Amino acid sequence: MNNLENLYRQVIIEHYNHPRNKGLKGYPQVHLYNPSCGDDITIEAEIDTETVKEVNFDGTGCSICCSSASILTELLKGKSISEAQNIINKFYMLVKGENITGEDELEEAIVYRGVSKFPARIKCATLPWKAFEQLLDGDKNEK
Amino acid sequence: MLKVKEIRDLFPMYKNNPNLIYLDNGATSLTPQTVLDKMNEYYSWYGVNIHRGAYYLSYKATEEYDKAREKIADFVNGDFSEIIFTKNTSNSLNMIALMYAEKYLKAVDVVITSELEHHCSILPWMKICQRKKAEIRYIPLDDSGRITVENFRKVFDNNVKVVALTYVSNVMGYISPLREIISLAHQNNSVVIVDAAQGTAHFKIDVKELDCDFMAFSAHKMLGPTGIGVLYGKKSELLKLEPLEYGGDMNQSVSKTDVEIKAPPFRFEAGTAPIAEALGFAQAIDLINGIGIKNINHYCASLHKYALSGLDAIEGITLYNPASDAPIISFNINGVHPHDAATFFDENNICLRAGHHCAQLVSRWLKCNGTLRASFYIYNSYQDIDRFIEAAKQAVRFFKKVIR
Numbered sequence: 001m002n003n004l005e006n007l008y009r010q011v012i013i014e015h016y017n018h019p020r021n022k023g024l025k026g027y028p029q030v031h032l033y034n035p036s037c038g039d040d041i042t043i044e045a046e047i048d049t050e051t052v053k054e055v056n057f058d059g060t061g062c063s064i065c066c067s068s069a070s071i072l073t074e075l076l077k078g079k080s081i082s083e084a085q086n087i088i089n090k091f092y093m094l095v096k097g098e099n100i101t102g103e104d105e106l107e108e109a110i111v112y113r114g115v116s117k118f119p120a121r122i123k124c125a126t127l128p129w130k131a132f133e134q135l136l137d138g139d140k141n142e143k
Numbered sequence: 144m145l146k147v148k149e150i151r152d153l154f155p156m157y158k159n160n161p162n163l164i165y166l167d168n169g170a171t172s173l174t175p176q177t178v179l180d181k182m183n184e185y186y187s188w189y190g191v192n193i194h195r196g197a198y199y200l201s202y203k204a205t206e207e208y209d210k211a212r213e214k215i216a217d218f219v220n221g222d223f224s225e226i227i228f229t230k231n232t233s234n235s236l237n238m239i240a241l242m243y244a245e246k247y248l249k250a251v252d253v254v255i256t257s258e259l260e261h262h263c264s265i266l267p268w269m270k271i272c273q274r275k276k277a278e279i280r281y282i283p284l285d286d287s288g289r290i291t292v293e294n295f296r297k298v299f300d301n302n303v304k305v306v307a308l309t310y311v312s313n314v315m316g317y318i319s320p321l322r323e324i325i326s327l328a329h330q331n332n333s334v335v336i337v338d339a340a341q342g343t344a345h346f347k348i349d350v351k352e353l354d355c356d357f358m359a360f361s362a363h364k365m366l367g368p369t370g371i372g373v374l375y376g377k378k379s380e381l382l383k384l385e386p387l388e389y390g391g392d393m394n395q396s397v398s399k400t401d402v403e404i405k406a407p408p409f410r411f412e413a414g415t416a417p418i419a420e421a422l423g424f425a426q427a428i429d430l431i432n433g434i435g436i437k438n439i440n441h442y443c444a445s446l447h448k449y450a451l452s453g454l455d456a457i458e459g460i461t462l463y464n465p466a467s468d469a470p471i472i473s474f475n476i477n478g479v480h481p482h483d484a485a486t487f488f489d490e491n492n493i494c495l496r497a498g499h500h501c502a503q504l505v506s507r508w509l510k511c512n513g514t515l516r517a518s519f520y521i522y523n524s525y526q527d528i529d530r531f532i533e534a535a536k537q538a539v540r541f542f543k544k545v546i547r
Contacts, residue, residue: 062480
């Protein structure tokens with residue numbers, strides 16, 4: 001499998017074509033936009049003092065960005081805040097091609113390892129995660 | 144016909160990236176060794192400040208710097224005093240917007256621009272109009288996305304103080320009908336500001352013949368270095384403006400209460416200039432003049448035509464500007480986000496621009512999420528185009544397989 005086929009792995013395309021948890025329900029949200037390529041993602045989440053209870057997204061953009069948002073919503077729902085932060089950090093390391101321990105925690109998101117061969121696309125993959133991280137930090141856009 | 148093989152040998156980027164297919168010339172051109180050598184010569188032999196030192200090396204640096212400005216003035220048929228060095232086109236257009244508006248723009252005044260503009264030709268005016276409560280008005284584009292004289296007439300009236308338009312659109316590649324627009328605008332004493340960033344590398348632009356009041360362009364889109372651009376202004380117009388910045392080198396004499404400023408262009412250039420870059424810019428113009436702007440135009444047009452016919456034959460590609468005047472092709476692979484497609488080309492060492500190209504109003508007009516853009520210059524070969532077309536075919540196949 002060459003780098004490009006590896007990048008566009010079935011699971012990425014599957015989430016791009018059939019996004020999960022797409023559509024916002026009105027929880028606190030963060031909208032991030034990459035003006036150079038047009039990736040435009042809003043992540044919303046219901047987070048209580050300990051747990052990520054629900055995560056949804058909406059937006060448009062390239063396959064890497066949109067699929068990454070879809071996978072994020074499935075992966076982080078139900079996690080504790082510290083687990084979520086830990087997964088986010090591992091995801092950032094993964095897309096940069098750094099060695100990580102406890103890969104299993106990333107579940108399906110492990111397919112984004114291929115992004116490390118395409119540095120120009122790291123921003124696409126991480127945009128939804130940056131938005132979620134801002135939600136964890138308590139930032140949210142005015143609705 | 145250009146001797147492309149010989150031309151390519153002038154560019155170290157090809158030596159260092161042997162398989163490079165560089166088709167992002169609309170963003171920036173590659174830099175020839177002669178330009179690098181000239182900048183190196185300055186730093187290595189007479190790398191001291193200009194205008195200030197009373198010693199031979201400073202005299203030499205000043206002489207080279209003045210020669211560079213003279214050469215750039217000649218290139219657009221302006222005068223030495225009308226060429227202000229800036230950082231780049233954006234800087235030039237912001238400067239003129241601020242200098243002009245501060246003094247002359249009032250509420251009820253109108254600024255005309257278009258949706259084809261690069262952001263740097265719209266945003267300075269948008270913000271100033273908000274502040275001054277003036278109106279920004281857009282020329283309606285025709286069905287193919289062009290600015291027309293007829294549509295300019297529809298929005299032009301006595302309240303129009305400024306017309307800010309592109310010479311060539313950086314996405315659609317259309318040349319604006321500026322001569323007619325300028326002469327109409329001047330009947331009403333409106334000033335016309337031209338964004339020529341995409342124009343100077345490809346077309347002979349004569350500011351006297353065009354009769355524009357101001358014009359901006361950048362060195363790095365025409366074989367020169369980054370970090371230097373030009374604001375051309377008609378001398379009579381420049382004399383009506385106050386400098387934005389005060390400081391070193393732009394003044395004649397200073398008292399405790401006042402300052403007497405130098406004549407244009409120096410009054411608009413406070414502080415130490417990008418000296419090496421100015422020299423490099425002039426060297427780039429030498430190369431362009433040596434090849435001949437007509438020959439460049441001709442050669443790039445034939446590459447453009449060749450590439451268009453190749454792309455047009457591929458099913459699954461949308462071309463947005465088949466009638467482009469400049470060698471710029473905006474397209475998409477149907478159903479594929481331009482950023483995804485650009486990565487495929489990148490894997491084949493083909494550099495394309497993807498996205499909004501700093502012109503989001505054009506993407507909106509085209510009703511798309513951005514485009515891929517291929518833009519050609521003198522070092523591109525027919526083989527480059529063949530490999531580009533082949534990659535486009537493969538990209539269509541690849542994405543058909545993986546996406547839907």
